[in-house]
Amino acid sequence: MKKNAKPRSASTPKPAAEAPPRPPAPAATAAHGASLDERMEAGKALRNMVSRTALAAWKRPANRRDPIELLQESDPDRLPELVPIRYGRMLQSPFAFYRGSAAVMAADLATTATTGQRVQACGDCHLMNFGGFATPERNILFDINDFDETLPAPWEWDVKRLAASFVLAARSNGLSDKVGREAAAACARSYRKRLREYAAMHPLDVWYSRVTAQDVLDMVPPAVQARLQSRLQKTAAGSGSELDFPKLAGVVGGRTSIRDTPPLIFHPEASRAPDFSEIIDTIFTAYRETLAEDRRVLLDRYRVVDAAIKVVGVGSVGRRCWIVLMMSASNDPLFLQFKEAVGSVLEPHAGPSHHAHHGQRVVIGQRLMQPASDVFLGWVTAPNGRQFYARQLRDAKIKPMVETFDAELMVIYGKLCGWTLARAHAKSADVTGIAGYLGSGAQFDDAMAEFAVAYADQAERDHAALKAAVRKGAVQVHTEA
Numbered sequence: 001m002k003k004n005a006k007p008r009s010a011s012t013p014k015p016a017a018e019a020p021p022r023p024p025a026p027a028a029t030a031a032h033g034a035s036l037d038e039r040m041e042a043g044k045a046l047r048n049m050v051s052r053t054a055l056a057a058w059k060r061p062a063n064r065r066d067p068i069e070l071l072q073e074s075d076p077d078r079l080p081e082l083v084p085i086r087y088g089r090m091l092q093s094p095f096a097f098y099r100g101s102a103a104v105m106a107a108d109l110a111t112t113a114t115t116g117q118r119v120q121a122c123g124d125c126h127l128m129n130f131g132g133f134a135t136p137e138r139n140i141l142f143d144i145n146d147f148d149e150t151l152p153a154p155w156e157w158d159v160k161r162l163a164a165s166f167v168l169a170a171r172s173n174g175l176s177d178k179v180g181r182e183a184a185a186a187c188a189r190s191y192r193k194r195l196r197e198y199a200a201m202h203p204l205d206v207w208y209s210r211v212t213a214q215d216v217l218d219m220v221p222p223a224v225q226a227r228l229q230s231r232l233q234k235t236a237a238g239s240g241s242e243l244d245f246p247k248l249a250g251v252v253g254g255r256t257s258i259r260d261t262p263p264l265i266f267h268p269e270a271s272r273a274p275d276f277s278e279i280i281d282t283i284f285t286a287y288r289e290t291l292a293e294d295r296r297v298l299l300d301r302y303r304v305v306d307a308a309i310k311v312v313g314v315g316s317v318g319r320r321c322w323i324v325l326m327m328s329a330s331n332d333p334l335f336l337q338f339k340e341a342v343g344s345v346l347e348p349h350a351g352p353s354h355h356a357h358h359g360q361r362v363v364i365g366q367r368l369m370q371p372a373s374d375v376f377l378g379w380v381t382a383p384n385g386r387q388f389y390a391r392q393l394r395d396a397k398i399k400p401m402v403e404t405f406d407a408e409l410m411v412i413y414g415k416l417c418g419w420t421l422a423r424a425h426a427k428s429a430d431v432t433g434i435a436g437y438l439g440s441g442a443q444f445d446d447a448m449a450e451f452a453v454a455y456a457d458q459a460e461r462d463h464a465a466l467k468a469a470v471r472k473g474a475v476q477v478h479t480e481a
Contacts, residue, residue: 036200036432043436046115052437054113055156056447058454061111067104067462068469074103077342078318079309084478085263086317090466091477094456095168097463099126100314102149103345104462105161108455110349114154115437120368120428122421123149123346124315125158126165130417132213132232132398135372140213140232143370143420145397148316148341150365153350155425155434160455162421163187163448166414167456169402179407180456181449183414188448190418192438198426199435206426210371211419219412231398244394245333249306249325258308258325263478265323267308280304280324283338283380287390290363290378298375302326302334312339320386323393335393336376340386357381359389369424 034042075083090100098105102124122129122144129146163184170180198206213232217225248265249258260266270276284304288296307324311317320340327333341358355361359379367373374391381387405413425431438444469475 039430039432040199040436043117043433044439046117046433046437047439050113050115052439052443053447055160055444056450056454057112058108058451058458060458061108064111065107066465067101068465068475070104070107071101072475074342075318079320080318081263082311082318084476085311085480086314087466087470087475088477088479089314089317090463091470091479093172094460094463095165095172096314097466098165098168098456098459099128100317101459101462102161102315105164105455105459106149106157106345106349108458109154109157109160112156112160114156115434117155117431117434117437118152118350118429119155119158119425119431119434120365121151121153121155121158121346121350122147122369122424123151123153123158123344125162125421127162127169127402127413127417128165128400130420131400132216134397136375137372140398141371142211142213142216142416144424146313147362147366147369148339149344149346150362150369151344151346151350151353153346155431157346158421158425159188159191159448160451162417163452164455164459166410167452168459169405170407170410171456173403173405173410175407175410177453179410181453182407183410184452185414185445185449186411187414187418189442189445190415191422192418192444194419194422195426195431195438196435196440198422199432201426206423208371209423209427211416211423216416219416221408221412224409241333241335241392241394244335248323248335249333256325256327257306258323260308264311264480265308271307277304279383280307283382287338287378287380290360290380291376295375295378302328310337312337320388322388336390337393338380338388338390341379341389342387357387359387362389368428371423371427 078086086100090097106123124146125144129144130142131145132140132142133145134140166183166187167177167180170183171177198209201209217228217232220228249256251257258265258267270279273279288299291299303326305325305327307322310321310323312321316339319342322338324336324338325333326336341362343358344353344361347353353361355364357379359381363377363379366377377389377391379387379389400413402410402413422431425434466475470477
């Protein structure tokens with residue numbers, strides 16, 4: 001939100017390298033007058049153009065762009081002092097690299113075969129972007145929780161990115177490729193079966209469907225249930241802002257403020273400018289207009305106390321992410337996050353967003369895919385022209401401890417994520433044609449497992465390229481303790 005920062009310049013999307021022809025969706029698939037059986041048969045006919053086994057293929061294109069150069073294209077638009085942190089986090093492991101290189105995989109996926117069927121895609125669908133969160137009614141649901149790259153796009157892209165993440169996560173945990181392949185196949189199998197169930201349901205039933213805490217408890221082994229149940233109860237009973245307050249803020253000289261812990265949390269020079277409070281007021285006035293009227297009433301019960309930059313994630317490092325501390329009349333804290341929104345990494349390959357404002361793109365995509373969304377979800381353009389979306393910093397969220405998963409839990413988690421992705425896709429589009437294409441056999445599951453291993457190998461080669469670039473001094477890194 002720096003006042004004098006220049007607005008991000010739009011770049012012309014580059015065509016995907018060696019992109020195969022994408023068959024159009026059969027008319028019967030989208031026709032409201034067609035029966036369920038007719039739409040399923042239309043989807044099944046897609047196999048004549050793109051076989052399910054063809055989805056397994058990954059071959060590095062001859063003219064594939066250098067992955068490090070592709071990543072560096074966005075560096076000039078990030079806060080320069082934070083860019084080395086981004087690469088330091090990606091350097092930690094091939095899995096960490098994968099999490100931060102959605103743009104690289106988007107370019108690669110654009111060269112692979114698709115059926116032409118589109119959904120509202122997550123765009124950065126890896127297993128760490130799933131987790132538990134509290135609904136406005138304080139129920140705990142399991143769902144996707146990152147939508148920075150969301151865009152209408154081929155459904156296969158989300159499934160492939162998710163499946164490959166299981167192989168990389170398994171390797172990161174010291175598990176064999178047999179386990180990683182099994183988890184990827186379980187994820188694809190769950191996606192296929194659940195999607196076929198959703199395709200046969202009434203649209204309203206799909207819209208209101210959700211993966212609950214009890215669904216998760218029913219899937220995990222008895223030895224894990226008690227520990228997970230305890231976490232769920234604590235999360236449902238607490239407030240994310242109340243938990244964050246002692247970690248992020250304090251009172252100094254009678255003034256409540258966010259505590260600086262550079263380089264990860266800090267007050268930039270712009271926040272010390274005399275007119276900063278006026279800028280905040282302008283931003284909140286515009287942001288407030290994107291909320292429903294009842295949410296505006298709720299927001300008005302809080303006042304802004306302080307704002308600072310916070311480094312988040314892996315791929316997002318360097319993007320402007322402000323955390324705003326607000327307090328009620330009775331000094332109850334509320335942390336909002338204003339995260340910079342730029343073009344989705346899918347846009348050069350799937351086409352531009354229908355929304356001119358990228359914060360709105362993120363918000364609408366999240367609402368389309370999630371069963372319930374944050375009450376403060378909205379968007380705003382700062383006076384300097386940069387676009388942001390806003391939400392609570394952490395509203396009773398449960399982050400899965402994937403780094404502790406053994407083989408059994410990795411496979412169970414694959415089933416859970418596949419189910420959740422199927423629900424999200426089915427909520428945003430008529431997936432009957434996709435369900436017909438997937439069928440009832442295991443061809444798709446096996447294809448996704450094969451692709452996952454092949455692309456995990458590619459991610460490891462790209463990670464090695466980053467290490468080489470660091471050794472040569474072409475990429476500067478900051479390694480955190």
